[in-house]
Amino acid sequence: MSQHKIKTLIVDDEPLARSGLRLRLEKFDDVEVVAECQNGLDAVSMISQHRPDLVFLDIQMPGLNGFQVINKLKELKQPIPMIIFVTAYDSYAIKAFDVHALDYLLKPADDERLGAAIKKVREYFATQNQDEQSRKLVNLVAELTGDDCEEILRKLASGEAVETNPYPDVLAIKDGSEVTRVNVSDIQWIDAAGDYMCVHALDGMHIMRKTMKELEQELNPQLFVRVHRSAIANIRYVKKLVSHISGEYHLILNNDTELKVSRSHRDKVKAAMKM
Numbered sequence: 001m002s003q004h005k006i007k008t009l010i011v012d013d014e015p016l017a018r019s020g021l022r023l024r025l026e027k028f029d030d031v032e033v034v035a036e037c038q039n040g041l042d043a044v045s046m047i048s049q050h051r052p053d054l055v056f057l058d059i060q061m062p063g064l065n066g067f068q069v070i071n072k073l074k075e076l077k078q079p080i081p082m083i084i085f086v087t088a089y090d091s092y093a094i095k096a097f098d099v100h101a102l103d104y105l106l107k108p109a110d111d112e113r114l115g116a117a118i119k120k121v122r123e124y125f126a127t128q129n130q131d132e133q134s135r136k137l138v139n140l141v142a143e144l145t146g147d148d149c150e151e152i153l154r155k156l157a158s159g160e161a162v163e164t165n166p167y168p169d170v171l172a173i174k175d176g177s178e179v180t181r182v183n184v185s186d187i188q189w190i191d192a193a194g195d196y197m198c199v200h201a202l203d204g205m206h207i208m209r210k211t212m213k214e215l216e217q218e219l220n221p222q223l224f225v226r227v228h229r230s231a232i233a234n235i236r237y238v239k240k241l242v243s244h245i246s247g248e249y250h251l252i253l254n255n256d257t258e259l260k261v262s263r264s265h266r267d268k269v270k271a272a273m274k275m
Contacts, residue, residue: 005032020108040072
């Protein structure tokens with residue numbers, strides 16, 4: 001590999017994650033962080049502007065997710081830099097990265113794992129096999145969307161959108177220096193407590209700093225329904241919908257938790273119960 005600096009871009013919607021990764025990267029003399037951004041739309045713009053050699057790309061972000069960033073670059077006919085995915089995704093996605101020989105960092109990344117990733121980056125630039133790298137990315141997107149590789153290439157070449165599942169299988173909940181991975185399928189209900197969300201899952205309650213609107217957008221609407229301005233329920237854990245003489249409705253969950261259904265969300269809840 002030549003002695004030039006590896007121009008690097010960090011893309012993550014969590015400020016602490018960005019600053020933590022930047023700090024760790026300072027240990028590598030040949031890595032130069034040229035910019036940071038916090039969402040997929042900014043990532044496309046910054047990649048076009050800075051032409052980085054390497055991008056640490058978070059997958060779950062507002063605007064465009066990590067895979068959609070790659071598709072957008074293809075659509076704009078922009079060169080795709082070396083990508084290291086940063087993810088809190090489940091084991092299925094991790095297996096996909098491994099199979100396609102694409103590197104990733106599982107949040108929270110440790111120094112040893114980061115060092116191994118940077119070693120791969122150096123080897124990549126030693127061979128400069130960018131066509132192979134692009135094909136690996138296409139193969140990964142193909143696996144995650146259920147399409148075959150040739151179909152993905154056809155869509156990208158014609159400018160068609162390549163849909164990826166926008167709803168994560170895992171929520172990464174940060175608590176101080178720790179990140180807890182909670183299976184979305186284990187979440188029974190969520191309620192608000194001021195600026196925090198209380199995520200009630202099978203393994204207990206977890207606290208995360210997000211708005212109810214943000215969480216509602218992240219969760220699959222076929223499974224999660226807003227029952228009140230401060231509560232979301234997982235339909236799979238609903239035992240029954242009860243109407244009271246007063247005209248109020250309440251959801252009764254399998255663990256006998258009772259959630260009030262507001263008038264403005266009543267019809268949506270009823271429709272979800274019939275699914």
